[in-house]
Amino acid sequence: MNIAKPNSYRSGPDERGHFGIFGGRFVAETLMPLILDLEKAYTAAKADPAFQGEMDGYLKNYVGRPSPLYFAERLTEHLGGAKIYLKREELNHTGSHKVNNVLGQIMLARRMGKKRIIAETGAGQHGVATATLCARFGLECVVYMGAVDVERQQPNVIRMEMLGATVVPVQSGTRTLKDAMNEALRDWVTNVHNTFYCIGTVAGPHPYPTLVRDFQSIIGNETKAQMQEIEGRLPDSLVACIGGGSNAMGLFHPFLDDSSVEIFGVEAAGHGLTQLHAASIAGGRPGVLHGNRTYLLMDADGQIQDAHSISAGLDYPGIGPEHSWLHEVGRVNYLSATDDEALAAFQLLSRLEGIIPALEPAHAIAKVMELAPKRPKDHLMVVNLSGRGDKDVPQVGDILRGKK
Amino acid sequence: MTTRIDTRFAELKTQGRSAFVTYVMAGDPDLTTSLEIVKALPKAGADVIELGIPFTDPMADGPSIQAAGLRALKIGMTLRKTLELVRDFRKDDNVTPLVLMGYYNPIYIYGVDKFLADAKTSGVDGLIIVDLPPEEDDELCIPALKAGLNFIRLATPTTDDKRLPAVLANTSGFVYYVSIAGITGAAAADANAVGEAVARIKRHTKLPICVGFGIRTPEAARAIAEKADGSVVGTALVDALKNSLDAEGRATAKTVNAVAELTAALAQGVKGAKQAAE
Ligand SMILES: Cc1ncc(COP(=O)(O)O)c(C=O)c1O
Numbered sequence: 001m002n003i004a005k006p007n008s009y010r011s012g013p014d015e016r017g018h019f020g021i022f023g024g025r026f027v028a029e030t031l032m033p034l035i036l037d038l039e040k041a042y043t044a045a046k047a048d049p050a051f052q053g054e055m056d057g058y059l060k061n062y063v064g065r066p067s068p069l070y071f072a073e074r075l076t077e078h079l080g081g082a083k084i085y086l087k088r089e090e091l092n093h094t095g096s097h098k099v100n101n102v103l104g105q106i107m108l109a110r111r112m113g114k115k116r117i118i119a120e121t122g123a124g125q126h127g128v129a130t131a132t133l134c135a136r137f138g139l140e141c142v143v144y145m146g147a148v149d150v151e152r153q154q155p156n157v158i159r160m161e162m163l164g165a166t167v168v169p170v171q172s173g174t175r176t177l178k179d180a181m182n183e184a185l186r187d188w189v190t191n192v193h194n195t196f197y198c199i200g201t202v203a204g205p206h207p208y209p210t211l212v213r214d215f216q217s218i219i220g221n222e223t224k225a226q227m228q229e230i231e232g233r234l235p236d237s238l239v240a241c242i243g244g245g246s247n248a249m250g251l252f253h254p255f256l257d258d259s260s261v262e263i264f265g266v267e268a269a270g271h272g273l274t275q276l277h278a279a280s281i282a283g284g285r286p287g288v289l290h291g292n293r294t295y296l297l298m299d300a301d302g303q304i305q306d307a308h309s310i311s312a313g314l315d316y317p318g319i320g321p322e323h324s325w326l327h328e329v330g331r332v333n334y335l336s337a338t339d340d341e342a343l344a345a346f347q348l349l350s351r352l353e354g355i356i357p358a359l360e361p362a363h364a365i366a367k368v369m370e371l372a373p374k375r376p377k378d379h380l381m382v383v384n385l386s387g388r389g390d391k392d393v394p395q396v397g398d399i400l401r402g403k404k
Numbered sequence: 405m406t407t408r409i410d411t412r413f414a415e416l417k418t419q420g421r422s423a424f425v426t427y428v429m430a431g432d433p434d435l436t437t438s439l440e441i442v443k444a445l446p447k448a449g450a451d452v453i454e455l456g457i458p459f460t461d462p463m464a465d466g467p468s469i470q471a472a473g474l475r476a477l478k479i480g481m482t483l484r485k486t487l488e489l490v491r492d493f494r495k496d497d498n499v500t501p502l503v504l505m506g507y508y509n510p511i512y513i514y515g516v517d518k519f520l521a522d523a524k525t526s527g528v529d530g531l532i533i534v535d536l537p538p539e540e541d542d543e544l545c546i547p548a549l550k551a552g553l554n555f556i557r558l559a560t561p562t563t564d565d566k567r568l569p570a571v572l573a574n575t576s577g578f579v580y581y582v583s584i585a586g587i588t589g590a591a592a593a594d595a596n597a598v599g600e601a602v603a604r605i606k607r608h609t610k611l612p613i614c615v616g617f618g619i620r621t622p623e624a625a626r627a628i629a630e631k632a633d634g635s636v637v638g639t640a641l642v643d644a645l646k647n648s649l650d651a652e653g654r655a656t657a658k659t660v661n662a663v664a665e666l667t668a669a670l671a672q673g674v675k676g677a678k679q680a681a682e
Contacts, residue, residue: 016539026508026535028464030560030585033567172470173460185463190586192562288509288535289461301482302513304460 009256009331012322017206017292020328022321025205027291030189039207041112046214051107058103062136063093065100065218069226069382074352075368082237082375084368085230086355086385087223089247094132096125096358096387097219097247098200104215105198106133114196116140120184122149122177122243123313123360124156125387126200131165141165144183146176149312155391174306177243177316181290201244202320205291209320216250223382224254231380237262239371240384241363242334243278243313245320247386256331265323266367268309269336276308279336280319281327294321310339310399311359313387337366345369346389346396358387359396405552407529408501409577412451413612413633422629424449424674425614426667427505427638429456429472430489431481432645437655438476441645442493444664446500449671452614454532454636457486457506464534466589468639471646475653483510483519487526494527503556503577505532508544516544520551530554530577538570545574554578559605561585568608578612578634579605583619589639592618599631622673629677637670 012019025035045051059065068088076084089097102119109117117139121127127143134141143160147169150157160167173179181204188197202209202216227235238255240248242265255261270277277283280295287296289304297305297317307317326332337345345365350356357365364383372381389396416423426445431438445453458476462469490502504523511519511533523531531548538545538557545555554577562585563571572579581601583593593615602613615628616636628635641663648662649655 025537025539027537028534028560029537029558029571030464030562030582032537032539033562033564172467178461182461182463186466186587189464190590192585288507288512290463291535293512296509298509298513300513301484302459302510303477304509 005329009326009329010253012325013206013210019322019325021286022294022324023206023209023292025291026288026293027205028189030192034192035205035207037112041108042207042211045108045111055104055107059218063099063103064091066222066226067091069223069230072353075349078352079369079372081373081377082371082379082381083377084372085235085380085382087219087251087382089219089384089386090357090388094125094129095390096129097216097250098126099129099132100218100250101200101212101215101246102126102129102133102198104211105196106137106139109139109196109198110137112196114194116191116195117198118142118144118184118187118195119198119200120144120177120180121200122180122315123311123358124149124153124160124391125313127165127167128156128159130198131160131163134165135163142187143167144170144180144187146170146174146180148175149177152395153312153391154394176307177312178304178307201246202249202322203244203290203292203294203318209292209322212246213249213253213322216246217253219247219250219384220252220254223251227380227382234258234261235380235382236260237264237371237379237381239264239266239364239368239381241266241314241360241386242319242323243316243360244318245323247384249320249322251382251384252332263332264367264371265332265334266363267334267336268311268314268363269338270308270310272338273336276306277336278307278309278315278317280317281324281334282336284317286324289318292321294324295319295327310342311363313358313360314363335367337363341366343396343399355385356389356393357385358389359392361386407554407577408499409452409503409529409554412501413578416451422632422674422677423451423612423614423634424625424671425452425454425616425634425636426450426641427454427456427636428641428645428663429458429469429476430486431458431476431479432472433475433649433653433655433659434479435485435489437659439489439492440660441663442489443496444660445667446497448664448667450500450667452501452503452634454503454505454638455486455490457483457504457510459507459510462507464587466587466639468589468642468646472642483514487522490528491526501529502527503530503532504528506534508533508535511544516547520548520553524551524553528553530556532556532558532580534558538573541574549574549576556580558582561601565604568605572609575611578614579609580636581605581613581615581632582617583615584617586617588617590618592620592624595627595631598628602632622669625670626673626677629674635674641666
């Protein structure tokens, strides 16, 4: 690929929301004025110290930040190579990194005077975080969730309902995350005047990929400071799983210009890359969906294909546009882990560290199991433990019992 | 550049009549029936044909048109076959304007330049691409205008006076006013509110203004025809088609007629309208 290396990997997007050829604003005219308003409101909020001050207060006392950077001693010993640190995003209130972004967007919605919040969710973690902050601030909350995901992530459906949200099971298309996003967009087009669309990942039309990245960058910024304090230097590598790519972008972005840091994103390879999977970079090509140009799984006619992953949060045929760009410029290596590899990693981390991970970051752990043994003992590797596995306990329990 | 669209609206203007625009999905419920339906539309009184390009993820469409797209995809409909359908239609009809309506990804994957060339030779006159706002004009709108195709833009209730000039800048053929903030098949807009919106847009453009979304009956079509240069009906026709199918979703002997009869009734409504708004 003949793409010029930029001076900085952190200067995007341009004013039209493009990261190289990726990103943009591919939305219906009805929504265009809304995303322009959102961009204006976000630019103003960013420049307002009171906004950041208020965020910081909630991040500390409500979310429970900073999240620890924990040396996984037994996992390190077991793998016999790199020194492995876990960034403990699963300890956040609501159990995943999703809350970092939701807090920011809900603060924005409040500034914009919006009283009704909609969201799409796959695993239900973004839905739970949105329902939680809507409860906290007295806002109406409607969450769209594919009917297949409603089935496999029941604990989160119950949580959202307890928090006062309305969960709408989406029956159209493949009945997973992409269809939940379609349905949320249809709601937004219909309820333009009072509704704020709280997108759960670094995808969608500009400015969402940027805004979500900025709210999630606290993960990487904390990691940098914590590693400096513990080891007195930068980490040597970073690993994170990718659905749309928000936990990964949050960890990666502050390190993009630190050229000594190797960066690995892990997509979901489902049953394997030659069968049903959800690895858009490994198995897709650039196309346009959900407001942006990015790598997508599709057929020769440009029809979007069904994704598959054991993990509802990774079961999406696309990826955030900035990741597509980081792939093309070669700054980030995109790998993939299968359902079976993720299940093995899920069990290994549970047994060795007493931490049950969500199935999503279990994909990242699966690649750590391959990468760490090949690295020297003084190599510092950070994995984003983006969420806890409570929501997956019934599903994984069934699978493991069925297998035995 | 004068397209069949420009010619048709000029004719209607001399007749003092508002246009009746029909929408159906290409390949619904199968290729042969779909071609017969498209051929039947002008005979039943359609002045302009909008032909949907099926897409897996139609974000601006309600359940009826979503289902129509899935029926078409199920029988293997593609963008290439959609263009072939237009070419076959043009064998007998070289005057009725035909506009393709859909989403950008199938066109992007087909290749913009190749698509525009093939669309032009197949007999397509214009494009309505829902997810290409003026902010993305470099993608398809400007190349389409260069290739001699109209690029018909949607204006909506959220398009305010400040934004309208940007929306209208590269629009040609006609302006499609979406009468409600919402998806296809949703509730109808009030004809008076539509009248005001059309008047507002007319202060910014000389192009004809057609109004769609939520029009289902001859009465509603007539009410809109009195306020605008055209009314668009889609979901009601798609529903009529669907109701004629057998339990497996296949065409029956009634299918083509079901669409043609509703088209004729709606066209009658439009023709009964008093002089269209000037
Ligand atoms: C714990 C967890 N990690 C990761 C993801 C994937 O999203 P993203 O790639 O945006 O971080 C999800 C999505 O539901 C999740 O719940």
